[in-house]
Structure formats: C-alpha cells, structure tokens
Amino acid sequence: MSNTTQSLTNDQLDMVAAVCINLSFLARKFWDSKTLDVVHAFSQFYLEYPNATDQQIIGFSGARLSDLDILRSFLGGSDEIRDSVDWVSSPDVSPYLPRTPGTGHILVPIFWVFTILTTTVLGLRLWSRQSIAGGIRTYDWIMVLGYVMTLAHGSTALYHAININTSSQFWDYSWNQIALQQAMYMALDVLYPFAALVIKCSLLLFYYNLSTSPARYLKITIWATFAFATATAIAAAGYSLFKCTPVAFWTEWFNSVCDSHQTIPYLATGSAMILADLIIWLMPVPLVMSLKLYRRERIAAVFTFSLGIL
Structure with missing residues (x-):
C-alpha cells in the first residue's frame, strides 16, 4: 500500500475502518479493546512473528480458524493481513486519523x-x-x-x-x-x-x-x-x-x-x-x-x- 500524507482521503479512511473492524471481530480476546489498539497489538505481534502460523495467530488473538480463513480470502492472503496492519499502524496513518467526538x-x-x-x-x-x-x-x-x-x-x-x-x-x-x-x-x-x-x-x-x-x-x-x-x-x-x-x-x-x-x-x-x-x-x-x-x-x-x- 502506498504511503499517505497528513490529509488522508476518504478511501483511505474507509480502508482504515475496514481493517479495524474486520481485524477486531477476528481477535476475540480483544473485544473490549479499541479497534485501533487491536491493530497496534497485531503490529507488535507481527514484529515478533513475521511469519506467524495460523496456530500462533489463533493463540494470540483468540480467533476462530474459520474466521481467519475468511478474512484471508477477503484480503488475498496472510501477507496482505500483515501489510494492512503495518499500513494502519504506520506513522503516516495512525497519528493522523480524525477523532470527532459524538454530538x-x-x-x-x-x-x-x-x-x-x-x-x-x-x-x-x-x-x-x-x-x-x-x-x-x-x-x-x-x-x-x-x-x-x-x-x-x-x-x-x-x-x-x-x-x-x-x-x-x-x-x-x-x-x-x-x-x-x-x-x-x-x-x-x-x-x-x-x-x-x-x-x-x-x-x-x-x-x-x-x-x-x-x-x-x-x-x-x-x-x-x-x-x-x-x-x-x-x-x-x-x-x-x-x-x-x-x-x-x-x-x-x-x-x-x-x-x-x-x-x-x-x-x-x-x-x-x-x-x-x-x-x-x-x-x-x-x-x-x-x-x-x-x-x-x-x-x-x-x-x-x-x-x-x-
């Protein structure tokens, strides 16, 4: 994925939201954590286990294997999941996500x-x-x-x-x-x-x-x-x-x-x-x-x- 600037486009924001939501549903152990924090947790996990196996991901996140397979089919493979996590967690994206309080x-x-x-x-x-x-x-x-x-x-x-x-x-x-x-x-x-x-x-x-x-x-x-x-x-x-x-x-x-x-x-x-x-x-x-x-x-x-x- 390409780098972003401080002004994120609507398509990029939609992509961030999709990654956060889908990864958070997968990570059942983190259902009480903010979805962006879940992405950051996965980013740290992939730093330690860049070639993590399904069992390692399941053990870390509490995911179901069936859900992991479906998410992987959506994104195109395990590498795409890791790339998506790294992109959202990068200093070009995460610090510049808008945060608007409820009205x-x-x-x-x-x-x-x-x-x-x-x-x-x-x-x-x-x-x-x-x-x-x-x-x-x-x-x-x-x-x-x-x-x-x-x-x-x-x-x-x-x-x-x-x-x-x-x-x-x-x-x-x-x-x-x-x-x-x-x-x-x-x-x-x-x-x-x-x-x-x-x-x-x-x-x-x-x-x-x-x-x-x-x-x-x-x-x-x-x-x-x-x-x-x-x-x-x-x-x-x-x-x-x-x-x-x-x-x-x-x-x-x-x-x-x-x-x-x-x-x-x-x-x-x-x-x-x-x-x-x-x-x-x-x-x-x-x-x-x-x-x-x-x-x-x-x-x-x-x-x-x-x-x-x-």
Whole structure:
C-alpha cells in the first residue's frame, strides 16, 4: 500500500475502518479493546512473528480458524493481513486519523422540551376527559400506551447517542461497543413503527367514537387506514429485523449477509407511514364540514383537528 500524507482521503479512511473492524471481530480476546489498539497489538505481534502460523495467530488473538480463513480470502492472503496492519499502524496513518467526538449532547434540550410539552398535553387531555367529558375512554388509554412507548424509544435513542455513540469513527470503539450499537439500532428501528401505530390506533378509535353511528364512508376509511397502518408497521419492523442473516449479524460478521439495497425499503415504508399520517390528519375534515356549525366554529374545529399534523 502506498504511503499517505497528513490529509488522508476518504478511501483511505474507509480502508482504515475496514481493517479495524474486520481485524477486531477476528481477535476475540480483544473485544473490549479499541479497534485501533487491536491493530497496534497485531503490529507488535507481527514484529515478533513475521511469519506467524495460523496456530500462533489463533493463540494470540483468540480467533476462530474459520474466521481467519475468511478474512484471508477477503484480503488475498496472510501477507496482505500483515501489510494492512503495518499500513494502519504506520506513522503516516495512525497519528493522523480524525477523532470527532459524538454530538448526542445537542439532543438533550430538544428531548426535554418535547417530553415536557407532550406530557403536559397528554395530562391536560386526561384531565379534561375525566372532569369534563365524562371519563377516560379506551382510546385515551391507548394514547397513554403510545406515549409510554414513544418515551421509551426517545430515552433509549438519547442514551445511545450520548453514552454509546461517543465518537464518529470506528477506530475509537471496541468490537463489543460496535456490536451494542448495532443491537440498539435494530431495537430502535423495530420499536418505532409500533409506537407510531399505537398512536394512530388511538386517533382512529377516537374518530370511530365521534358519533354513535359513524357514517359508512368513515367506517370504511377507518378500517382501511387501520389495516394499511398495521401492515406498514409490520413491514417496517420486519424489514429492520430480518434485513440481515443471521438477525444478530454482528455475532457472525464474516458469515452474515445483509440486503445491499436498504435505502429503497426504508424509503418505501417511511413514505407509507407518512401517507397514513396524512390520511388520519385529513379524515375528520369532511365530518366536521358536514356538521351544523357556524362558520367560525367550523374553522376552529378544523384547526383543532389539524393540530394532529404535528
């Protein structure tokens, strides 16, 4: 490999990240060490054993022979592994790797502002239901469940951003930290569609109970929207869960297979979820317009329902 300068290219940085990640998964004895430190440890090892055998590498790193064979096939042989290690550890590369701290702390005020706002609105809703509207209904409790799920998702995401995503570069993480990141990403991706679905269900049930005898078009629209939103949530969560084989792909890094076109499914399911939001937002408008209200009252009612777009 050619020497680098103090200004490393994006391709070179990608190569460093690939070497760090792949070598760290191989070295099971070093799963709690930063990936760059693992590369440096291998560099020292190769200084002592320039022609190290498989058994020596396995004894030093705790690697599985099957993983070592796969890594060697990726890189082209044992010499290429040693050359990659020497290149990353060289004084032309290692000292000049960028180290950018995580930015999760900027989410803290945003999280608390919206958590306080949401909690206040939900509290006022429950209070008004109990004191004015004759009691808390089923759809209110479903909304409470959606609030709890949303709070759990937001809290987990914030914890991940602050305490786990502490850097923007792979070489500043251990393999165990990388694995935990991937596990939490998956958990958040799976939880979010269902939290959103619960909130949608609360609104749909509320619309259904707006009158003792909902119009036929409203019944059909509510059930169709419920089916569409449910199918979308299941598809989004299912794809996030099964986009890789095995599901916990970070446990079998060299043998895992992941979908190489992940952008398209995420755009499709995300667009479908937004479409369901828009339908639910617009759904009560015809009903409100059909009510015998003064013009000012009708506009106020439409405006109130339109707040759901938030």
